[in-house]
Amino acid sequence: MQFVTGGAFNGKSEWVRKTNKQKLAWLKGSEELTLPQPDSFQNTVVLEGFEYLILNEVRKEKEIEMIRSEFQSLFEKWMNWEETSASRNVIWIGSDIGRGIVPVDPAERKWRDLTGWVYQDLVKLSDHVYEIWFGLPQRLK
DSSP, rough: OOOOOOESSSSSSHHHHHHHOOOOEEEETTTTTSOOOGEEEEEEEEEEEEHHHHHHHTTTTHHHHHHHHHHHHHHHHHHHHHTOOTTTTEEEEEEEEOOOOOOSSSHHHHHHHHHHHHHHHHHHHHEEEEETTTTEEEEEE
């Protein structure tokens, strides 16, 4: 698994397209109503806007630990999917929403905090982690 993060509109998606020449199945977190499952995909899958998948779960008013557990299970499913074929790869793209002013609204603060924790969980499981700022990639792991 790979995780690509950085600021909003800083070139994360463009960088993923340029560095992956094979055909990509592209999912947008802002358009997904449920957590995407790997069952129907064959090769490389990109999950862009990962922070919006987390936001959707926060809006359901679930407890933080329950949401984290659901994402950990999701990561494990995608890891198992990858392991069944050398041509399979999942790339998670998520904007860094943890910098700047801490939100006053409790739900927005919960989203921000939870996104940071879920990203940490994903980083632990990812083979490669990249940060993109102003179109410049930096490999972190």
